[in-house]
Amino acid sequence: MSDWYKRMFEGKMGEYWLSISDGREEATELQFSFLKDVLKKGLTLDLCCGQCRISLPLSAHMSVVGLDLSGFLLRTAKKRAKEASIENLHLVRGDMRYLPFKLEVFENVMNLWTSFGYFQPEEENEKVIKEISRVLRVDGTFILDMFNPGWLLRNFREKDWMESENYLSLEQRSVDWKSKRMQSRWIIVNKQDGRIDEISFDHRIYDLQELKELLSKEGLRTIEVYGSFRKEDFDEAKSGRIIIISRKT
Numbered sequence: 001m002s003d004w005y006k007r008m009f010e011g012k013m014g015e016y017w018l019s020i021s022d023g024r025e026e027a028t029e030l031q032f033s034f035l036k037d038v039l040k041k042g043l044t045l046d047l048c049c050g051q052c053r054i055s056l057p058l059s060a061h062m063s064v065v066g067l068d069l070s071g072f073l074l075r076t077a078k079k080r081a082k083e084a085s086i087e088n089l090h091l092v093r094g095d096m097r098y099l100p101f102k103l104e105v106f107e108n109v110m111n112l113w114t115s116f117g118y119f120q121p122e123e124e125n126e127k128v129i130k131e132i133s134r135v136l137r138v139d140g141t142f143i144l145d146m147f148n149p150g151w152l153l154r155n156f157r158e159k160d161w162m163e164s165e166n167y168l169s170l171e172q173r174s175v176d177w178k179s180k181r182m183q184s185r186w187i188i189v190n191k192q193d194g195r196i197d198e199i200s201f202d203h204r205i206y207d208l209q210e211l212k213e214l215l216s217k218e219g220l221r222t223i224e225v226y227g228s229f230r231k232e233d234f235d236e237a238k239s240g241r242i243i244i245i246s247r248k249t
């Protein structure tokens with residue numbers, strides 16, 4: 001299971017992921033107006049940008065660098081940028097733990113939709129925050145968007161069947177609260193050709209306090225916390241998301 005993040009966003013699994021992700025139009029619009037409001041003027045790094053759901057529209061307003069490990073998602077982003085004649089978006093293939101950028105080059109870094117906590121041991125996740133802090137300018141902004149385990153605990157569902165135009169999928173979940181990791185298994189049926197794909201994955205779940213501590217250890221001071229992209233106050237029991245805005249000291 002350790003390298004699941006390499007398989008999940010490529011090939012047939014990548015196509016499935018893209019279909020879910022492209023289906024989030026309403027959330028994307030909300031995130032876009034939130035980000036336009038909180039990002040400072042200057043170069044922005046979309047860390048784990050995927051197909052650049054956010055960075056494609058954002059790059060009409062500022063220069064954006066998108067970094068992701070998935071060749072498939074980056075090719076999709078490149079094609080879409082070309083079709084929309086976007087020039088302000090620069091795409092880089094890389095691993096979030098080893099950023100191929102110089103010290104203090106970005107005014108903003110964002111990491112959206114639970115794109116953090118994928119690695120084991122824990123020091124590998126800490127490397128990501130260290131790298132973010134390294135490439136951010138002093139006083140630069142980091143925006144982290146994770147799901148809220150407080151909500152998950154109260155609304156836990158062991159499995160869900162979902163159906164879209166092209167797929168029928170089963171998601172099974174279990175949480176090991178001791179190691180604070182969530183295990184998931186997806187079984188995906190392609191309705192067009194009957195093909196079945198399956199993937200198991202596992203990632204760390206963090207509460208607000210843990211995230212604040214991780215950030216603060218790397219010189220990132222939390223300045224605001226929201227529970228949604230509507231800028232609702234964070235409520236441990238009710239908020240679906242933990243959205244932290246921090247500043248490099």
Ligand SMILES: C[S@@+](CC[C@H](N)C(=O)[O-])C[C@H]1O[C@@H](n2cnc3c(N)ncnc32)[C@H](O)[C@@H]1O
Nearest residue numbers: 005009048049050068069070095096112113115
């Ligand atoms: C949950 S998706 C979120 C994508 C995007 N942030 C969004 O909001 O649409 C996670 C993304 O992280 C990327 N990813 C996974 N492991 C990575 C790694 N080690 N380094 C860089 N990107 C990675 C995946 O390819 C995928 O695009």
